[in-house]
Amino acid sequence: MTSLPAPWLSAPGLLTPWLPAPGIPTPGPLAAWLLDAAAVLAPVSCGGCGVDGRSVCVRCRDELVPSLREVDLGGLRATAALDYGGVVSSLLSAAKEHDRPGVLRALAPPFRAAVDSMLARESEPVLVVAVPSSAQARRARGYRPVETLVRLAGRRPAPSGVLRQIREVDDQAGLSVAARRRNLSGALRAGPMVQGRCVLLVDDVVTTGSTLREAARAVSEAQGAVVGAACLAHTVKRKATPR
Template sequence: MPPFSPPVARSLPAVPPVLAGWLADAASLLLPVSCAGCGAPDHVVCPACRVELAPRLATVRAAPVPVPVVVALEYGGAVARVLSAVKEHGRTDALRLLAPAMRAALSRTPAGRGPTDVAIVTMPSARAAVRRRGYRPVDLLVQSAGHRVRRPAGLVLIRAIADQAGLSAAERHTNLRGAMRASETLRGRRVLLVDDVLTTGSTLAEGCRAVSERGGIVVGATCLARTAKRKEIEGK
């Protein structure tokens, strides 16, 4: 089944979470759905899987990234399956269940602390992936959390990169080195970098390099989830 292609130019409408849940459950009676996390019928994400999506905030260090990274979830189980459903199977209806965790992570950053001049810049996706999906998952995550995504894009890929899956930390770093270019509009701006999953930190490190080279100032980074336990420098 081809992926659903939602509009990405505007933020998602502000709907109270309880009302959104009722609307989704009502819609499931007319258009049957299954849980994006486990396949259980009649739920966008079932109650059991929702428990795993509850934010558990931590601020961590990833060796190649020069700034702390705020994360909300551990990548695995229902978190991995729901995010994969959004990214690879068009399940954008599950974004509202990931939104609280993304919102919580962003609230820990300068961009989430009231009026600010910090530009939220998402990690770029390969053009082929954008064409295949019809949308940029990280952009939708940020929008679902109630924040604006910088347009035009603050970071773009300027060459092809290999699939990161299965690569070692050193291979990931080599794969991404020099792959991104930052917009001239970021010169002199304070920037918050955002990605969906923190693995080795290579993607964020390349984003930091590109922004700094352009004259921007990276003040922090945020990811929805992290793949492994890392040394926490700040608890809840």
């Protein structure tokens, strides 16, 4: 079962202008009605499991109950709400690779739990800064999934560009920890807005933490104070099964 939406749902001039744009927290009654009507006229499939019906089915939503865990990223403390894999991986893939930003709504509550648990520890105002995706990925998607998640979670992200990639990097997948570090070293730069501010870094998935550490380095270089990181999901290392 494909998770791609019916082509006419994204065709300009049809329903698109009436559907909620990415980043708007809650669809109004009209938009919700239109989504339901669209589901009847051109059935959508669940971005998590592919079953026909709503864009994220009840069973998949049940998999998204946050279970906060602290992750030590070599001196940078991070909180993640979910294990990466299964439904979480499918939903992020639907949002990022298959042009279905609407499924991010289902991921917003656990993401908010992680963000709020970090913000609750701070007495000073905190700037919420999203780790940027590559320029190539931004162009392909036309939106920034992590900033959209922050908005859907009811928090205000720092303006895009406060933290930016200043050179292209290789795909991190498949690289060792040391190679990831080399690949990312000096790749990010933070703007003057972070100077003297408390900064919470946010990202969708944390694996080795290389990207978040590079982001923290860039913020520190610009004289910002990183209070930690909040992520939707954490990639749990699986122990090799003895054969």
